Amino acid sequence: MKKLPSFLITLSTVMFFVFFSSCGQQADSPEETARQGFRAAPRIISPELLPDNRVTFRLFAKDASSVTITGEWQQGFGASEVMMRNDTGLFSLTVGPLNPELYAYNFTVDGVKALDPANVQVRRDGSNYQNFFIIPGPESDLYFHNHDVPHGTVSKVWYHSDVLGFERRMYVYTPPDYNNSDNKYPVFYLLHGAGGDEDAWTNMGRTAQIMDNLIARGKAIPMVVVMTNGNANQAGAQNEVPPLPQTTGGRGQEDAVTAMVRGGFEQHLVKDVIPFIEENYKVMTGRDKRAIAGLSMGGMHTQTITYDNPGMFGYIGVFSMGLMNFGPQNRDEETVEKERDEKIEALKNSGYELYWIACGTDDFLYESVTTLREVLDKHDFRYIYRESSGGHTWANWRIYLSEFAPMLFK
């Protein structure tokens, strides 16, 4: 008779676990369940994507006097929309129809930002956590995880930086057949913007989904994608890796501006990252097997790295970044111009395959991108300019990646 009760205990236990886990709550204990499960109102559907691409958001907040929603479909400074309360305390709002795209959003409850407890899809934008959803359609088709295409591996890789003097982390995407073949692959170095880190391109940029889908459709050739941390004062993403201690041999404690302006990251990519990748991965080497692109600050890094190392990269992409100069800032403009002209001429003669500049017409850097093109034109420097609508946004950077990757290594 002893087994019977214990048998029942364990079976009911599993049912108990699964009931709460099927509510989308980890039921590690009844206490946890009581604390979290019931509060999360798991039966509420939000966001609900309607057939006509309108979207309904819902939040149960019977004790709240005001709930608003802030989302990437909204225009203008500090835009938000008011959600309406019904007599049960359920706030809701239907927006759209929205164009096919990935949209981040969050609620604001009596002035405090809150995630949507009914939406498990969350992304990190710097230190800011937001929910997101994707409106399906041709324009967003590459952003979905598709079960019927092979998937690459994303690895969080630690390596030593001689230039910066400490251990650092990067993300490496290896394509679906990487483990099963003896092939060697070309390498695409993909750089993020200010406020981002090595997690940004996969988290905000959907890089793994975009590359999986492009490769499966034969639009991009299989390649290794290396996503570094462009902040020379960081070892890794702030949500997982603590700030560097004073004791590091490196310059981890210098502020972000100093770290950016002195060019430490740019030297580090060339002297630490590329050798590490070419030593530890099944990759091809040489100018025509290396690509580099970056957005915003990463576009600045891309310009600096390619100007200082002509012949190292055959494919170069500058996303949403214009003319810049980050040599010593106290020099007269003539010296700056002379140095820039020499570097442009050297890169012009380096035998690159593609130099691609992309910018949105609403980008606040649009003018400096125009100036960059004027300077390059003065040198008859060969480049392709892609002008999109929109501004300095991840929506554009996902589009630029989707268009740039298919042009590489062909």
Add this chain to the structure above:
Amino acid sequence: MKKLPSFLITLSTVMFFVFFSSCGQQADSPEETARQGFRAAPRIISPELLPDNRVTFRLFAKDASSVTITGEWQQGFGASEVMMRNDTGLFSLTVGPLNPELYAYNFTVDGVKALDPANVQVRRDGSNYQNFFIIPGPESDLYFHNHDVPHGTVSKVWYHSDVLGFERRMYVYTPPDYNNSDNKYPVFYLLHGAGGDEDAWTNMGRTAQIMDNLIARGKAIPMVVVMTNGNANQAGAQNEVPPLPQTTGGRGQEDAVTAMVRGGFEQHLVKDVIPFIEENYKVMTGRDKRAIAGLSMGGMHTQTITYDNPGMFGYIGVFSMGLMNFGPQNRDEETVEKERDEKIEALKNSGYELYWIACGTDDFLYESVTTLREVLDKHDFRYIYRESSGGHTWANWRIYLSEFAPMLFK
């Protein structure tokens, strides 16, 4: 004169970027900054760890009438503490002193759960997002990322399951010297509980930090740690991988209970996961080079897998799970007992090195763990029993991992 303004634009641009990114906000555009940066009150320090291990939490919520905090240091069903408002609208509360441990928490603002906008450390517990912090001390020392120890690589790996009939994802931890050496490593298969997924042991369980620190101190030998998704109806973690479509060859649409009870995961681990790992990684094979452990549902999986495959694993850990039976449920207890007795005898004679059972005295499965031990004792089955304080919690599972890993492969 044309360069000068463009030069200034780009320099000021960078200062602008860095200013906002140093606020912990990704400043992709002024609009984004206006929307997010100012709302996040980045200058507020929360949580603030005080020298005596008390902790102060702060949230600016001038329009909220009630702010409470729910945290893992609290006892009892639905526990929470009220935060006090000052005349500027800043709510705060000081708790503790707290013992050295990792604590998750969240705010509740007028009845709605909210993350702490001043704390970038966030973990996902099923579909529930929580902030966390770690009180330093001997008991939590292994949970920190330490800059001065070598770090292993965590990879999100996709592979095919013949048993389940679809592509699945697992996490693989390879130790720090994996890439630099020709060594082969033993493999530890580490299984999560109900409501969790392949992300749970690194996210909730701090596995990468624990293994890095144990290996650096010479307390654990370098090993590969394989963290699978134990939900046979899932391809991958729900926050990154959508539910399987009806069209999959597999049984992705069956409910979680069916998936759990029919034993698909257990067969899958043996027939799909282990062969994949032993084919694609530099690992040793054979009983004495394979370890398996799981918590809760994963402890059930561990028992089923090791009973059905005596001689496959030399090191076996059952965390917070007792006697169970997940054969056909309609059989009489005698048949169940007879089959169990045979399996225990077979495992007893399989030459395993270690069978380790751990449970907390407050665990709601404590009684069934006692029953399991009584059944094993009846067979003179050799095992070590580790009884801790506390309940069915990740705090205990981190401790169990920290104690179990050092006993492996020695």
